Amino acid sequence: MKDIILKAENISKQYRLGEVGTGTLKHDLNRWWYKIRGKENPYLKIGDVNDRSKKGDSDYVWALQDINFEVERGEVLGIIGKNGAGKSTLLKILSKVTAPTTGSIKSRGRIASLLEVGTGFNGEMTGRENIFLNGAILGMTKKEITSKLDEIIEFSGCERYIDTPVKRYSSGMTVRLAFAVAAFLEPEILVVDEVLAVGDAEFQKKAIGKMQDISRGEGRTVLFVSHNMAAVKSLCTRGIVLEHGTVKLISNIENAVSYYLSGDSEVINQKEFGVGYEISEFKLEKISINCLGKSSDEPLLEDSVIELKTVLTLKDTHLRDYHVTYHLYNEMGEVLFSFSNVYEKEKLKYGINELICIFPSSFFQSGQYFISFFFVKDRREAIFIENDILSFTIIDGRRDLGVYMGREPGYIKPKFNWILKNT
Structure with missing residues (x-):
């Protein structure tokens, strides 16, 4: 049987454009009146598709609509799509930073998320204090956090500044420390948005290696969003392609990346x-x-x-x-x-x-x-x-079932002339 650690059922998220909050007092009263009568929110029946490039007719927009998928324990799931496709909104819902308008998230275990630079950090507190704060939020004891403290500091590369308030950190230093905290405090599910792009090349390589270790070696689950398709392909086993707030494809990572990169071009000959x-x-x-x-x-x-x-x-x-x-x-x-x-x-x-x-x-x-x-x-x-x-x-139409099905390295496969001389 599948060991499902995270399940999204009919997830949708609606936002009102142009205003903070849910709209006017009239809208709130309408929602209340429908609710006490046991009826569905009337504003769920309206709203435009989440296409940022086109002017819509409604004040409401569906950032996500009817998202369904399951994630197994130890799986690395890549979530890919264009800007505005709904990736970050989905991760915020999965991380329980915001609630879905409809649908539900079922998860087993602790979820650590790295969504935006500085998320979950108190700028007035030092790096060391923020490590303990984040560990406490995850439900860890002080003893558990202390046992991981040296590893976190060493991995982040911020040892010299660990007792300095985080507000004085650069964005790259903040991301380094935040990722180290999220990765080493042993959550069952690690959620990582595109913030790794803020780090330098050396740290990105370390971070991807660490995510591979915690998924393959430690059996923990990773949800990863990135526009770096090379990183996605090297790290993820399966992919979800989002477009205008809806799921266009759930498949192995090769198919998902190919579908995403094909864009609007016609995949025909x-x-x-x-x-x-x-x-x-x-x-x-x-x-x-x-x-x-x-x-x-x-x-x-x-x-x-x-x-x-x-x-x-x-x-x-x-x-x-x-x-x-x-x-x-x-x-x-x-x-x-x-x-x-x-x-x-x-x-x-x-x-x-x-x-x-x-x-x-x-x-x-x-x-x-x-x-x-x-x-x-x-x-x-x-x-x-x-x-x-x-x-x-x-x-490759020559390989029969049962023989080596891997793909040779590189993108061209030339045939050279070989000369064999026996002496």
């Missing part, structure tokens, strides 16, 4: 273009990618020769030098390399052009990739740019 992809010099018609001799509807296999086709109409009748450049990105958003037809003998001509780039078999490692498109004039001026214009996924 072809795309036709209309209005918005035309300027005075050219019009982009179509981009597609397929295995040699196959259609773009079929999977892209590692061991196949792969074609990337670009169809465009060149409208400039002058003999200018135009070319196409692509940038290839991996699923972490890191650029792998660029490639272009700039050095080819055949140049783009007036009218419709079909440009084909051929990748050799076993060039790509399995995984998801994104390409950005550049149309360049006279080898120096990109006159049209479209980022993440197409995404595609390479799969």
Whole structure:
């Protein structure tokens, strides 16, 4: 049986925009009147979706809506999504900093949270005093806290300032001490928001290592929010993708990160273009990618020769030098390399052009990739740019069930010529 340590059931959170509190006295009286009659809060039936980029019609907004998930003991759960997706609100509810509008949280054990710089710290108290204060809030005895004190101070790297009021700490020092307190006072559930980004690279590496230790070695549960997808993938086993306050995907961390990074780009192997992809010099018609001799509807296999086709109409009748450049990105958003037809003998001509780039078999490692498109004039001026214009996924179709199913390191998988000489 699953050892469920945390369960969220139908969690929703509604906020009123533009005012502090729940609204007018009339609204409060309405809520009271509905409550004494045993009826549902009438303001739960209204409210806009949590999309910060659009103007809504209601004074109410759903920061979260109908969130359901379970977390097992020892699991590291990544919560990812764009700014404003509801990640921090969810963590505040899970940490019991704020209450949900509807739904309930069921947890077993102590929850320690690191949500914002300075959260839970009293600025007038010293670092040492704040350690004891936070331990007491978690329900620990003075003896238990004292036994962990030296480890906390050493890990934080703030020993020289431990008897100085926290209000004199930098934001980085505050985060260091706060994380050390949260991690070493042995909560059953550790909740960490994006505040680790405030720390330097050395501390971020230490913090991620510590979270791995407490989850894998000590069997404690971690909920982790970050925009650093490399950190999320290295630390988490499962991911939840939030979008506009709703759950879009709950899956293993590879799928969750790939889904999040794909954004609004189409995860298909072809795309036709209309209005918005035309300027005075050219019009982009179509981009597609397929295995040699196959259609773009079929999977892209590692061991196949792969074609990337670009169809465009060149409208400039002058003999200018135009070319196409692509940038290839991996699923972490890191650029792998660029490639272009700039050095080819055949140049783009007036009218419709079909440009084909051929990748050799076993060039790509399995995984998801994104390409950005550049149309360049006279080898120096990109006159049209479209980022993440197409995404595609390479799969390994050769491995049978029961053999090694891991993924080789790296993002390309070239075949080199090998020479064996026996003497």
